[in-house]
Amino acid sequence: LAGVVIAVDGPAAAGKGTLARRLAAELGLPYLDTGLLYRATGRRVLEGGADPRDVLAAEAAARALTAADFTRPDLRGPEADMAASAVAAIPSVRAALLDWQRDFGRTHGAVLDGRDIGTVVFPEAPVKLFVTASAEQRAHRRWMELRARGVAADPDAVLSELRARDAQDSSRAVAPLKPAADALTLDTTALDAEAAFQAARALVAAKL
Ligand code: C5P
Numbered sequence: 001l002a003g004v005v006i007a008v009d010g011p012a013a014a015g016k017g018t019l020a021r022r023l024a025a026e027l028g029l030p031y032l033d034t035g036l037l038y039r040a041t042g043r044r045v046l047e048g049g050a051d052p053r054d055v056l057a058a059e060a061a062a063r064a065l066t067a068a069d070f071t072r073p074d075l076r077g078p079e080a081d082m083a084a085s086a087v088a089a090i091p092s093v094r095a096a097l098l099d100w101q102r103d104f105g106r107t108h109g110a111v112l113d114g115r116d117i118g119t120v121v122f123p124e125a126p127v128k129l130f131v132t133a134s135a136e137q138r139a140h141r142r143w144m145e146l147r148a149r150g151v152a153a154d155p156d157a158v159l160s161e162l163r164a165r166d167a168q169d170s171s172r173a174v175a176p177l178k179p180a181a182d183a184l185t186l187d188t189t190a191l192d193a194e195a196a197f198q199a200a201r202a203l204v205a206a207k208l
Contacts, residue, residue: 058092062097089168
């Protein structure tokens with residue numbers, strides 16, 4: 001399987017990260033959470049006191065990323081979510097992060113999860129999964145995740161933030177969130193993490 005690229009895309013909190021990480025471990029491939037690139041960029045912009053929609057500030061932040069940016073403790077949470085989605089709508093930010101993602105997967109293969117892996121980053125990937133679930137189910141999972149981390153969140157606020165972010169990610173002009181024409185859709189609404197992983201594994205095995 002060395003050299004194989006597996007694209008895992010889908011909306012927020014659909015369970016792509018957990019699933020992609022497990023697939024990578026099982027297949028012996030490197031794993032990249034591409035959302036971290038946008039989260040780290042958004043964080044840098046906020047830290048510099050700029051608006052994440054500021055094109056020049058966001059592009060400069062994307063170009064300045066270093067490994068230390070990906071291990072910051074403040075990359076998750078509503079503020080980081082929306083800042084990531086805002087910088088991700090800027091074409092020059094996406095362009096700055098594109099080669100980085102391609103280089104990561106090109107040499108040894110990889111499992112990458114994000115929004116545009118199958119459509120833009122690796123359109124030639126032999127396996128593309130589009131992992132989705134109902135907005136209510138995704139919001140519930142996100143709320144449980146927050147609760148497990150000791151963060152008290154209002155379930156309605158979690159659902160509306162998720163919807164706002166998906167709307168922004170799906171409607172942007174460049175690399176919007178959408179399944180590639182040849183993607184296999186996996187709806188995890190009624191599946192727990194283990195069942196979702198087994199379903200993904202079967203889809204991957206049928207393709208490779
Ligand atoms: O996957 P995650 O929720 O961490 O991504 C955070 C944000 O980064 C998304 O809402 C989206 O705007 C952006 N993103 C993207 N393309 C990717 C991965 C993430 O636009 N490949």
